[in-house]
Amino acid sequence: MGNKEISIGLFGFGCVGQGLYDVLNHSEGLKANIDKICVKDKNKKRKIESSFFTYDKNVILNQGHHNVIVELIDNANEAFEIVKEAMSNGVSVVSANKKMLAENFKELYNLQLKNNVALIYEGSAGGSIPIIRNLEEYYDNELLSSVKGILNGTCNYILSRMELENKDYADILKDAQLNGFAESDPWLDVAGFDTKFKILLLTIHAFGIVLKPDDVFNTGIQNVSYDDILYAKQRGLRIKMLGVSQKVGDKYRVYALPHFVNRESELFNVLYEYNAVEVEGAFSCKQTLVGKGAGSHPTGSAVLSDISALTYDYKYGYKKLKKALSINPNIEEGIKQVEFDFPIKLYIRFQDKEQLKELEILNVEEEYKSTTTNYIIANVSFNSLFNIYNKRDNKLFICGI
Ligand SMILES: NC(=O)c1ccc[n+]([C@@H]2O[C@H](COP(=O)([O-])OP(=O)(O)OC[C@H]3O[C@@H](n4cnc5c(N)ncnc54)[C@H](OP(=O)(O)O)[C@@H]3O)[C@@H](O)[C@H]2O)c1
The missing domain is CATH 3.30.70 (Alpha-Beta Plaits)
Structure with missing residues (x-):
């Protein structure tokens, strides 16, 4: 146990990959170093020495030099191939790719068990907010009734600016794209898919239920107008894009949908790119974690925390999922508990x-x-x-x- 040395093979050197590089360089006491980085575009100028880079995934995956693979690329299908191969080779993986994780969870869960390796992904939901390991460890025996939150920085940034600057959606979206707060194709963010992938991952760790993305309804702020913002404002409310996973009776309701929230809610004052997750339990009552939901260094720090956890061989125990599977071993039948x-x-x-x-x-x-x-x-x-x-x-x- 404890403090083993980590040699990282990194995939992706974009926003989060570079953030990880920086935070790792500033961290003290962690025996981890990035040995090789696989990227895609041979013509892109890089901020660090060219000897770090490769364009061939096999240089990292097949040569046995790395005891941890960190996957930070922007393509979910290619990420899945990389992560599968790494785990099949017996190597633990850190990822922040919520789409890849949500779309392939069943296979990724089985690969963890089959190969006795870890796959951990704190950066995939809530950016810098430490929510997954908390749901897994801290709230392991708490009778949770609800996990919900502002999980997409782009939506919250757009909604905050529309309200505070009295502007319409199209103006703010354009500006957000110019300033790097929204993608050129913002559909996955603004239509609530990103929020859905994240609440789906939180539902696994909060309640032990695995759902497929198409089982979870989402809609987002793609059609919001200033009239809606005004409607909320006049009533002392704010619109927040929320992922919701809650227990009602003995069933669960899981979806991603904009909501009006009032001043009494801790979510009311969470603005711009900040995210927040509200966890409610029978005995702990309501607790809210707030932090930067995206961005290079905040997400890099969540990834660093996962790497650090691997120095003491941490794995998610999936305690709630395993308990559910002990009653019904078919992971796909978790949906029967959903209303x-x-x-x-x-x-x-x-x-x-x-x-x-x-x-x-x-x-x-x-x-x-x-x-x-x-x-x-x-x-x-x-x-x-x-x-x-x-x-x-x-x-x-x-x-x-
Ligand atoms: N940005 C955030 O704030 C944030 C927050 C939480 C989670 N995430 C997740 O973190 C992951 C990375 O996001 P990002 O914002 O850092 O993306 P990004 O800035 O677009 O960077 C993507 C990187 O992946 C590389 N890449 C793409 N396909 C590749 C392949 N097949 N093999 C090797 N490298 C490949 C790109 O290479 P080139 O450099 O050669 O183009 C680039 O370096 C995504 O899953 C995202 O959902 C992001």
Whole structure:
């Protein structure tokens, strides 16, 4: 046990990879060094000596020089191939790739058991916020009832600036793209997919339930307008893009959806690129962790913490998942514990009533029409939200109340 030396084979030297390089250079006492870095673009200028770099993944994967692989690339399919190969070679892996982890969790879990290696990924949800190991270790016996949070820095940055600068979505999105706070194709972030991947990972560690991305409904801020921000502002509320995983009775509800939050909520004052995770348990009550949800150094520091954990051979115990699997060994049947048939109260802004026809509206509590904006406050069958799932041409803005 303890403090073994780590020789890192690193994949990716972009935002997070360079952040890791910096924080590792400033850390004292950790016996870890980056030995080789695999990147893609041969023509890109690098900030450090060229002798570090390779463009051939086999230089890292097949030569047995590294006892830890750190995967920080931006392509989920290529990342999956790298991580699978490393684990099959008996090497532990650190990753921050929520999409890759969420899409392939079952296979990655089985590879950990089969090869007796660790796959740890604190940087994949909440950036610098230490939430996964806390759910796994600190809250291991707590009767958790809810984990929810602001998990996407891009959405929170856009919503904060729209409200505080009285501007519309398109203006702020453009500016966010110019300033590096949003991708050139922002769909995965703004439409709630990124939040969904993260809440899916947190659900595994909080409740031991493994879901596939398509099992979890998400919509985001892609259709938000200043009218919605104004609606919230006039009522002392703010719109926050939330990932939600909560126990209701003996079932779980898991989704990613914008919500109105009020001043009493700890999430109200979490602004710009900050993230927050609120954990609620029977005995610990409500606790909120707040921190930078993305960025080079904050995410690099979460990755460094994982590398440090590997010096004492840390692995996720998956205690809650293993307990669930001892009752039903089919990991895919975790979905049976998830509830889809329940009413959810929503604010829905629309242009034309036709747009509402795919939703099963149970009852309308309030309806507003004007020349510029129309909305309803209604209870809607949650199941029917899947009828508008991942449709880029859907123009409704939907917000939980
Ligand atoms: N950015 C954040 O704040 C943040 C926060 C949390 C988690 N993450 C996750 O961290 C990961 C990295 O994100 P990032 O923002 O650092 O991405 P990025 O800035 O776009 O950098 C990606 C890096 O991956 C390299 N790369 C791409 N495909 C490769 C391949 N097949 N083999 C080797 N290298 C390859 C690129 O090489 P070139 O340099 O040659 O182009 C580049 O160095 C992603 O999974 C992301 O979701 C990011």
